[in-house]
Amino acid sequence: MAHQVSAVVARAKGAPVSLETIVVPDPGPGEALVKVEACGVCHTDLHYREGGINDEFPFLLGHEAAGVVEAVGPGVTEVEPGDFVILNWRAVCGQCRACRKGKPWYCFSTHNATQRMTLLDGTPLSPALGIGAFAEKTLVAAGQCTKVDPAAPATAAGLLGCGVMAGFGAAVNTGGVGRGDSVAVIGCGGVGMAAVAGSVLAGAATVVAVDVDRRKLERARSMGATHTVDASSGDVVEAIRELTGGFGADVVVEAVGRPETYRQAFYARDLAGTVVLVGVPTPQMTLELPLLDVFGRGGALKSSWYGDCLPSRDFPALIDLYLQGRFDLDAFVSETIGLSDVEKAFERMHAGDVLRSVVVL
Structure with missing residues (x-):
């Protein structure tokens, strides 16, 4: 019926x-x-x-x-x-x-x-x-x-x-954030905030949250971000480098989905670092990067589908962490x-x- x-x-x-x-x-x-x-x-x-x-x-x-x-x-x-x-x-x-x-x-x-x-x-x-x-x-x-x-x-x-798994998985599953890593998250909506929280839980030593909204940056601090960058008032790439010993972050999660923020993520990572795109672009957007820079900086440029999650594996594990008071x-x-x-x-x-x-x- x-x-x-x-x-x-x-x-x-x-x-x-x-x-x-x-x-x-x-x-x-x-x-x-x-x-x-x-x-x-x-x-x-x-x-x-x-x-x-x-x-x-x-x-x-x-x-x-x-x-x-x-x-x-x-x-x-x-x-x-x-x-x-x-x-x-x-x-x-x-x-x-x-x-x-x-x-x-x-x-x-x-x-x-x-x-x-x-x-x-x-x-x-x-x-x-x-x-x-x-x-x-x-x-x-x-x-x-x-x-x-x-x-x-x-x-x-x-x-x-959806959102929390996408952000958490972008950092942990796709980006492979681990103990002692430096991480930058560009865009601190629900997905970006979950990437911050996931990076903290994975043991990252430095977690830089980037956004143009000060309210979101304050929330990122409450989620465990060690530093914040107001993208409306300065050079984001230079700010991330300054906060990571002058080198750039080991992993940069782009949670906006725009060409300009992706370029920031690309140049804000350390040599051989990883960029993870989890922000969703529109069909009309295009990206242009010097191919020599793509080659010369090494590392990995990844896209994250649903945080590369396996629901049967990840959902119960994250619920257990929640019930333990850890997430x-x-x-x-x-x-x-x-x-x-x-x-x-x-x-x-x-x-x-x-x-x-x-x-x-």
């Missing part, structure tokens, strides 16, 4: 979102029906609303979520009804060339639910990142559900579903709101007033 639930829908490019009743099917083979308990308001959802991802409107927004499995379809063995899960948008296939090489975090054939959720008139919805969790219930592939310790509140756990997920939650408040949350996020607004259902 199909379920009628309240959900946040983006019907047209740039138009305000609306709270509507949608239809969610019972799970089919390989699918799971999840009762959503909390979902973070991520900048990617705003990208969907603005048509920055694609034009497959209407979108069912929301993807940074945790909840309880309500039902599963035939053949599902990963989870069962009653499991507390974090939703992920990269359910690995286990069969592609990356998975067969033992690198499932690069899976090239991730999948979502087969059935479509719809508006009441039958119009198919496009769920954000294959999830669509600004809804009382959502339908996903069972592999998108990662079981974690239910002692963690959904408001904290859900943030691992403060609660610090990322600026406010809790209802489904009807998502449009206002977009405005506050765009203005830099919040780190994360979290919808509680």
Whole structure:
């Protein structure tokens, strides 16, 4: 039997979102029906609303979520009804060339639910990142559900579903930050802040947070950054070099996704250092660097997909660290709101007033 639930829908490019009743099917083979308990308001959802991802409107927004499995379809063995899960948008296939090489975090054939959720008139919805969790219930592939310790509140756990995992993983998984390293993080929104926190947890000796917003720099300090740089008042590259013995950082995480900040990251790293791009550029952006500099500086230029995470490995581990008091997920939650408040949350996020607004259902 199909379920009628309240959900946040983006019907047209740039138009305000609306709270509507949608239809969610019972799970089919390989699918799971999840009762959503909390979902973070991520900048990617705003990208969907603005048509920055694609034009497959209407979108069912929301993807940074945790909840309880309500039902599963035939053949599902990963989870069962009653499991507390974090939703992920990269359910690995286990069969592609990356998975067969033992690198499932690069899976090239991730999948979502087969059935479509719809508006009441039958119009198919496009769920954000294959999830669509600004809804009382959502339908996903069972592999998108990662079981974690239910002692963690959904408001904290859900943030691992996207932004926090992307930033933490960019530093730790992709960048390989380790004990004694120097790290610079350019851009201190939710993803950049998670890269700061991840670097601190990994044992970095120097963590430099860079942004143009002093409020964000103050938050970065509270997350453990040892230094901050106001990018609006000076040369960012020189400032990072000065704070790292004149050499540049071992790892620079670019969490903005713009050519000018990427160039800063490129020149702010030490020789043989690593640049990690986790900020998402737009399709129109291009980058130009002297090829001799790319060759001569050595090291690695990397892009980070979802923090190069493996949800089945990383989500439970980070929840355990949270429950041990070693990784403060609660610090990322600026406010809790209802489904009807998502449009206002977009405005506050765009203005830099919040780190994360979290919808509680």
